[in-house]
Amino acid sequence: MSFPDLLEEVPDLSDGIRGKLTPNQPLSAVTWFRTGGPAQLMFQPADEDDLAVFLKKLPKDIPVLSVGLGSNLLIRDGGLKGVVVRLSAKGFGQIEELGNNRLRAGAAVPDKRLAEAAAKAGLGGFAFYTGIPGGLGGALRMNAGAHGTETRDRMIELTAIDRDGNRHVLTNSDMEYRYRHSGASSDLIFTTAVFEGVPQDEMTIREEMAAVVEHRENAQPIREKTGGSTFKNPDGNSAWKVVDAAGCRGLMVGGAQMSEMHCNFMINTGGATGHDLELLGETVRAKALEVTGIRLEWEIKRLGEFGPKGAIEPFLGQA
Incomplete structure (x- = not known):
């Protein structure tokens, strides 16, 4: 097409x-x-x-x-x-030490590279980024987090360009952060951000980073074609527990599968289409709602036009 x-x-x-x-x-x-x-x-x-x-x-x-x-x-x-x-x-991948425990980083910087720069600078509070396989633009948009820390805990202010080409500076409070969400206008393209850490011994920081990496390697299918956590954690629960309770661990639709290793991860086993993956996700949501009464919400962003196989209804058309 x-x-x-x-x-x-x-x-x-x-x-x-x-x-x-x-x-x-x-x-x-x-x-x-x-x-x-x-x-x-x-x-x-x-x-x-x-x-x-x-x-x-x-x-x-x-x-x-x-x-x-x-x-x-x-x-x-x-x-x-x-x-x-x-x-x-090249244009948005720089990291700069600002002093006063602060770093400025471009939105194209991978999360784990910010964690590495913070460690070298002796700044704690960034080890959680080691286990998030994305870039800072996405982390800023969705308040990415792990291991008890979120982007809103480290971000001071960011710069963005709006749809009309105007430049804006937004503070942490302007972003209206909450769990896996920000209130920033969807037309803003984030370009850089300033982050603040706390002074910490580099060896201690690297031990924390190593623990994050070990946990991720042991608990997540990181060598597969995946998109990270598929669903947000419901209040007072874990999404993987809901998926498991619904009997969806290992469930397949076409070339898409809920991971056997971590059942809140969808994987492309080799020939999955976008349709396969989204249909699998909505099948899981429907089963979870039927079995547990919990309405799982997508964490993965699904965008674009449906293809030749047609649209997929949320919860497969259930209320």
Whole structure:
């Protein structure tokens, strides 16, 4: 499947743009599930100014979506209309020590690299990022966390560009963080953020990081094509326990499977489509609701157009 070429429909769109523009870029190459249709146009800006110029030029009726490392993302088989912005490591992958126990990092920085930089700087409080296989843009958007610490515990302020190309600085309170959620406008593309840690011995920090890595390797299917935790933890419960109680550990739909190792992880066993994965997730949600009465909510972001097999109803159409 492919979309009409936006560079042909908007001939002057690339004028003065220094970043890379790619029509009908396959998104299966940039998501951990390795599935999904194309982006109508992918834009990799050279830097924050380049992003702002592009968004000012882009007609307002063309949708824009920012995609990071693709670790918590399921792209549907029909792909994404409009522009997908993917921040490059060259333009948005820097980390800077600011003093006063603070670091500034670009939104394209992998979470684990921020943890490493903090350790070298003797700043504690970042070890949890070692076990989160995504980038800081996504962590800022969804308040990523693990092992009792969340992004909101470390983030001081961030910079973002809006759909009109305007620059904004948001404080921690502006983000209205709660569990796996922020209240920031969906049209904001985060570019950099300032984080604050606490002074700590580097050896102690590295011991904490090693413990996080060991836990992840022993408890999660990290060598599979997966998207991390599929469902959010319900209040007072764990999502994996609900999935297990519903009898869904190891459940398969096409090439998609709920992991035997950690049943809140979906995996692409080799030939799964986006449809397989989303249908599996909704099958699990329906079974969990029937068996336990708990309505599991997706943690993985599902985006794009449904493909030839058609739409998938939430909870398979149940109330």
